[in-house]
Amino acid sequence: MKSKKHFFTVNILAIALTIFSCSKDDDTPPPTTQSTAIPSVYSKIYGATSITSDGTFITIKTSDQPNHKSAYWANTNSLYEAFTPSATNPSFTGGAFIRAPNNITAQTITLKIPLNPKVATTHSATPMGVMGVALDGVPFFNQYAAGGVSLGGEVNGFDQAWGHPQASGMYHYHVEPYYLTTVKSGATKWGLLGFLLDGFPVYGPKEENNTDPSNLDVYHGHTHVTIDFPSGIYHYHISNTAPYINGNGFYGTPGTVTQ
Ligand SMILES: [Zn+2]
Ligand SMILES: [Zn+2]
Structure with a gap:
């Protein structure tokens, strides 16, 4: 029973x-959109307002508000710092600092970059405007000033972090982001600095053993293991001369940017 x-x-x-x-x-x-686990390396983009993935693309949103001091913050902002000429002035042309008229202004920028970047069969040129994003949420621009001309005297308008805002106040880096490679706590010349639109990472001017990178291709990159990518990955290295952040064009197929 x-x-x-x-x-x-x-x-x-x-x-x-x-x-x-x-x-x-x-x-x-x-679910209408599958959320996928995001590789931990992307959490290094500390300046992003959100980072999500649909399994094919990583979507990075940024308001482009760097956490470092600049002569381009409004002088009421706690991060405002008057420009002081010094040895770190990136005035490649030897000129004095000339402040552009605009302050840093909050933006709404969304980058969609491939989660698994691949070499492109046809390499496209980098666009004017946003071509990637640095760890502090600031966009990377290519080696040209508006109109596709050489940066020329524009470098004399770079602030202490080696960036400047364009006409609508969008702050950006054309060259090595000096705050990230030198000033920030724990900064190194060899660490990860950000990603380009094709999904490939951007590193500083040195390798992890502090040597100069060797065998760079025309896009300023090569493939080997890094701390962030233990299986090895193609990556760009920033240089001190034009074209600075990467070479002439993307190694991979770029994603999209909306702003
Ligand atoms: Zn610029
Ligand atoms: Zn390398």
Whole structure:
């Protein structure tokens, strides 16, 4: 009697569980966008306002508000710092600092970069405007000033972090982001600095053993293991001369940027 009652209870439970799990499967709509685990390396982009992935692309949003001092913050901002000429002035042309008229202004920038970047069969030129993002959320621009001309005297408008804002106040780096390679706590000349739109990472002017990178291709990159990519990856190295951040064009197929 006792065992029969027990058998009955177990059966009722099993039937109830089956009905419950079936109805749950049938009634739950599939999510409209699959959220996928994001490789931890992307969390190094500390300046991003959000980082998500659909399994094919990593979507990085930034308001482009660097956490470092600049002569381009409004002088009411706690990060405002008057420009002081010094040996770190990136005035490659030897000129004095000339402040551009605009302050740093919050932006709405969304970069969609390939989660698994691949070499492109046809290499496209980097665009004017946003071509990538640095760890502090600041966009990388290519080696040209507006109109596709050489940066020329524009470098004399770079602040202490070697960046400057364009006409709508979008702060950006054309060259080595000096705050990230030199000033920030723990900064190195060899660490990860950000990503370009094709999904490939950007590193500083040195390798992890502090030597100069060797065998760089025309895009300023090569492939080997790094701390962030223990299986090895193609990556760009920033240089001190034009074209600075990468070479002429993307190694991979670029994603998209909206702003
Ligand atoms: Zn510029
Ligand atoms: Zn390297």
